[in-house]
Amino acid sequence: MVFGSETEKVRICTIANKIIMTPCFFFFDTASSFLVVDHNNSTDTQWWNSQTGQSSHVDFTNPDAAAWFSSRLETILRETGIDSFKFDAGETSWAPSVYTHNIYNTDYIECNVIRQHYSAILFFNRILV
Amino acid sequence: MNGAPNLNPSSLTIDYLRTVGKFGPIVEVRSGHGTQDLPIFIRIIDKDSVWTWSNGIPTLITTLLQANIVGYGFVLPDMIGGNGYEGAPDKELFIRWLQANVFMPSLQFSYVPWDYDSETIAISQKFTKLHEQFTEVILQRFRLAVQTGEPVNAPLWWIDPHDRVAQLCNDRKLISISHDIIIHYIRMC
Numbered sequence: 001m002v003f004g005s006e007t008e009k010v011r012i013c014t015i016a017n018k019i020i021m022t023p024c025f026f027f028f029d030t031a032s033s034f035l036v037v038d039h040n041n042s043t044d045t046q047w048w049n050s051q052t053g054q055s056s057h058v059d060f061t062n063p064d065a066a067a068w069f070s071s072r073l074e075t076i077l078r079e080t081g082i083d084s085f086k087f088d089a090g091e092t093s094w095a096p097s098v099y100t101h102n103i104y105n106t107d108y109i110e111c112n113v114i115r116q117h118y119s120a121i122l123f124f125n126r127i128l129v
Numbered sequence: 130m131n132g133a134p135n136l137n138p139s140s141l142t143i144d145y146l147r148t149v150g151k152f153g154p155i156v157e158v159r160s161g162h163g164t165q166d167l168p169i170f171i172r173i174i175d176k177d178s179v180w181t182w183s184n185g186i187p188t189l190i191t192t193l194l195q196a197n198i199v200g201y202g203f204v205l206p207d208m209i210g211g212n213g214y215e216g217a218p219d220k221e222l223f224i225r226w227l228q229a230n231v232f233m234p235s236l237q238f239s240y241v242p243w244d245y246d247s248e249t250i251a252i253s254q255k256f257t258k259l260h261e262q263f264t265e266v267i268l269q270r271f272r273l274a275v276q277t278g279e280p281v282n283a284p285l286w287w288i289d290p291h292d293r294v295a296q297l298c299n300d301r302k303l304i305s306i307s308h309d310i311i312i313h314y315i316r317m318c
Contacts, residue, residue: 011155018145036130036141060144061131070148077152086172087149090160092138101130101137 012081016073017088018058019047027072034058034065038096039106047094057095136162157205165200165278170235173204178211178218185211186226190314193233197280203271204282206230208239220245224252231260232312233282234267266310285311 020031022044035043036057043056059065076082098106132140139162146158150167157170173192179185189206196204209226210218218226223240230236242253270281280287286295 013155013157016149057141058145059130059141060148061140066144066148070151073149073152084153084155085149086157087145088159090142090145090158092141095138095141099130099138101132103134104137 011083013084013086014076014082015088016076016085017047018060018069019045019050019055019089019094020058021050021055023054028056031056031058031068034062034068036095037100039098039100041100042096045094045096047089161201168203168275170203170205171196171201173207175214176207176211177215178213178222179215180222186222186229189226189229193282194280194284197282198284200278202274202279202281203234205235205237206233208237210240213240217244220249224249227253227256229314231256232263232267232310234271236260 020028020035022028032043036045036059037043038045044053045055045057046052047055058069060069073085077084100106130138130141132138132144136143142160142162143164146161146164146167149158150156150164150169154168155170157172158167159172159174161171173189173196176186176189177184180187182188193204193206196202209230210223211226217240223242223245227236236257242250267281270279273279274281285298286292289295
């Protein structure tokens with residue numbers, strides 16, 4: 001519980017992000033159906049504050065996952081008196097790179113990742129030349 | 130994952146931001162993809178506590194201008210003095226960083242004036258007060274940005290896009306926040 005935030009008129013925010021840490025089994029079990037899945041049917045990924053295999057990424061393109069995530073945040077606000085959030089991350093690079101997609105197969109995704117990589121190189125090359 | 134083919138994989142970013150953007154007016158995010166319409170702060174990514182163009186204090190301004198030009202005007206500059214990954218900012222860098230922040234939308238202290246000395250506290254109070262005095266001007270720019278998409282903090286040439294001198298002004302030296310106010314940075318590095 002956060003004390004004093006109303007009487008002192010100081011607004012208190014906490015940082016939040018879209019990574020679910022796998023050692024956090026209490027949430028991970030609930031979250032397991034709301035995560036980005038890769039071509040090996042694994043949810044493992046890595047971000048700047050984890051080691052390999054310690055984290056997973058909420059799939060916000062699944063409306064049920066987004067609703068679940070929002071409800072968890074609303075619970076934090078309600079139970080702690082915290083006023084709002086600083087939302088960290090958001091870059092797609094923290095998700096598994098070869099993910100499964102409802103339209104594309106993973107072969108395409110893999111090609112797409114490679115294509116984007118070379119597009120980036122070409123882009124910088126043009127600038128450098 | 131789901132999402133439109135032509136937005137793949139950026140749908141993950143877009144849907145994240147549109148989910149968390151519903152959590153009220155003091156929400157802050159640090160990423161974006163076609164999300165200029167969200168009425169929330171977008172934070173400048175971590176800066177280094179150095180004087181140089183290597184992600185140091187001059188790049189606070191270039192990042193600010195770039196964000197504005199592509200339609201993200203509700204910029205939350207990064208913490209005053211930078212992130213200090215290679216050591217805390219010294220007194221002058223801390224004060225100059227605060228001064229550079231004054232006419233930007235928000236001041237974010239993490240290193241604090243009383244980490245330094247009484248002179249730093251006095252200077253910080255002066256410039257925090259100055260920022261407060263310009264709150265209404267900044268809010269006017271916010272309203273204009275919502276109406277027209279204009280930058281909140283614009284490069285100098287925004288006043289006169291055909292002025293070649295303004296176009297060639299080094300953006301570390303001059304920016305404006307309205308047609309009435311021109312900010313001149315006299316020492317950035």
